[in-house]
Amino acid sequence: MPVSFITVIDFLGTFSFAVAGAFAAMEKKLDPFGVLIIAFATAVGGGTIRDLLIGEMPVAWLGNTAGIYVIFAGALAAIFFGSYLKKMDRMLFLSDAMGLGLFTMIGIQKGLDHGFSTGISIMLGTITGCFGGVLRDVLLNNVPLIFQKEIYASASIAGGLLFFLLVRIEMAAPFASSICILFIFLVRVLAVRWNWSLPKLYVK
Amino acid sequence: MPVSFITVIDFLGTFSFAVAGAFAAMEKKLDPFGVLIIAFATAVGGGTIRDLLIGEMPVAWLGNTAGIYVIFAGALAAIFFGSYLKKMDRMLFLSDAMGLGLFTMIGIQKGLDHGFSTGISIMLGTITGCFGGVLRDVLLNNVPLIFQKEIYASASIAGGLLFFLLVRIEMAAPFASSICILFIFLVRVLAVRWNWSLPKLYVK
Amino acid sequence: MPVSFITVIDFLGTFSFAVAGAFAAMEKKLDPFGVLIIAFATAVGGGTIRDLLIGEMPVAWLGNTAGIYVIFAGALAAIFFGSYLKKMDRMLFLSDAMGLGLFTMIGIQKGLDHGFSTGISIMLGTITGCFGGVLRDVLLNNVPLIFQKEIYASASIAGGLLFFLLVRIEMAAPFASSICILFIFLVRVLAVRWNWSLPKLYVK
Numbered sequence A, B, C: 001m002p003v004s005f006i007t008v009i010d011f012l013g014t015f016s017f018a019v020a021g022a023f024a025a026m027e028k029k030l031d032p033f034g035v036l037i038i039a040f041a042t043a044v045g046g047g048t049i050r051d052l053l054i055g056e057m058p059v060a061w062l063g064n065t066a067g068i069y070v071i072f073a074g075a076l077a078a079i080f081f082g083s084y085l086k087k088m089d090r091m092l093f094l095s096d097a098m099g100l101g102l103f104t105m106i107g108i109q110k111g112l113d114h115g116f117s118t119g120i121s122i123m124l125g126t127i128t129g130c131f132g133g134v135l136r137d138v139l140l141n142n143v144p145l146i147f148q149k150e151i152y153a154s155a156s157i158a159g160g161l162l163f164f165l166l167v168r169i170e171m172a173a174p175f176a177s178s179i180c181i182l183f184i185f186l187v188r189v190l191a192v193r194w195n196w197s198l199p200k201l202y203v204k
Helices: A005-028 A032-054 A063-079 A080-087 A089-113 A118-139 A153-168 A172-194 B005-025 B032-054 B063-081 B082-087 B089-113 B119-137 B153-167 B174-191 C003-027 C032-054 C065-080 C082-087 C089-113 C118-139 C154-170 C175-192
Strands: none
Touching: A005 A032, A005 A063, A005 A118, A005 B005, A005 B082, A005 C089, A032 A063, A032 A089, A063 A080, A063 C118, A080 B089, A089 A118, A089 C175, A118 A153, A118 B063, A118 B119, A118 C118, A153 A172, A153 B032, A153 C089, A172 B063, A172 C154, B005 B063, B005 B082, B005 B119, B032 B063, B032 B089, B032 B119, B063 B082, B063 C089, B063 C118, B082 B089, B089 B119, B089 B153, B089 B174, B119 B153, B119 C065, B119 C118, B153 B174, B153 C032, B174 C032, C003 C065, C003 C082, C003 C089, C003 C118, C032 C065, C032 C089, C032 C118, C065 C082, C065 C118, C082 C089, C089 C118, C089 C154, C154 C175
């Protein structure tokens, strides 16, 4: 996978996460500073929790100036062009789905680089992809959305399993990662398109 | 204290914490993935926060495959045998109480290993024993239960104080730890049996 | 700035943060242990999150026995002299404002010591000054106050910007830090005095 393509997805994903965070914050009527913080937490939360758990500090985003500008841009875009962005719902959703795929794969790769097992690496991928949203919801005093709504974390987990399956049958890692990212993207798109969701569990 | 006995308590405690987390998540009607995450957070949260504070990374559970299986087992048991487990309330409560004692002692030991003072070591013990439940409640958007209900963290703190008292009067550490664990277990059991609680504080 | 003066502000700031945390916990009718935990989280939360992000572990407060006593003192004072302290509202507010200034500056300094850029250092300053309050509100199941109410984090950010401006025009660092702390203090005092706040953002 060419680096420049990854960079583009990374920026688009970060931007979408920041916009999603800013919208959620504005729905709770926060002030501009709160909106910015929530945009940040949404965009960097997953990678931060992953880095803390594996002990890779300073956490990645502190050294990623370009990423910080992208987050600022996302928050400002949501603040100033909110109504316009809302109309681009579909594009934001698609880049969020691409971001979920890419961030999951980045987390898995970090897990492997640190010598963790398959299972832990998939967990780290899911944490990277999904826990920014969890942090956003905790800060906004909501029950985390991904624990409740349609297929989200499950797409990330399924993609991770697929990646290790492909590597097991000796597909080259760059191919396997690309397929994993695309698979997560597609599962998300199909899940929302056809309203897939996991059954809720009740205490009988 | 023989290692195999500690391992048994550790597994029982982890299992009970995971079941308690899964039940709390099912009460909020989360999907299966959410239930699993909350079971995890409850079981490993305390140790994770302790490891982050003292800088022992990667955090312990990432390398503890057996523990991860126990958590999965606890979450699955809660999901599939919820009604049956509910009838085993008492056994779950007893292993939770044993877990609280053991995890507190593990945290204290880690504090001592890192050269911390008595006070800080007791804090680390209490964090290890109690903060999984705090994390669970924060993720589920509840005010943490242990800040409100009957004696829980106080049992953990009292046990820690007792441990250092026993060591001070030159009891051998393995004996002192065993007594500390049993003491915390008993305080919990008696507190629930006789409905002990701390007074609530109001701003006058 | 003489060290002893910094120590005094540090203690006053820590004390005020602990009292503010304890009051917030008592409003939610927590038990004494919960009040103590929230006082702690409020007082050390910001520095802890900063230390975790930059990887300086064990986190600072674990080694700061004097600070721990100050927090205990603050929590106990709130519990036993709550009604009296309430009448000292103004003094508490003033030391909170001094604390915000000082903690912001301490965070900025840590950022510079670790070789971070201006922007990241200001962020670390703001995290140090403000995120104890965020952690308190998350634990108490409130939407973080600083995201909603009058100028608070913005005062911290503005002070950070002023510091780097002063250093840029070659003012000696000790002078620049003192002015930064005083500036944050004054902005807070004036903001509350004249009820300044940032506009809230709505999704149009």
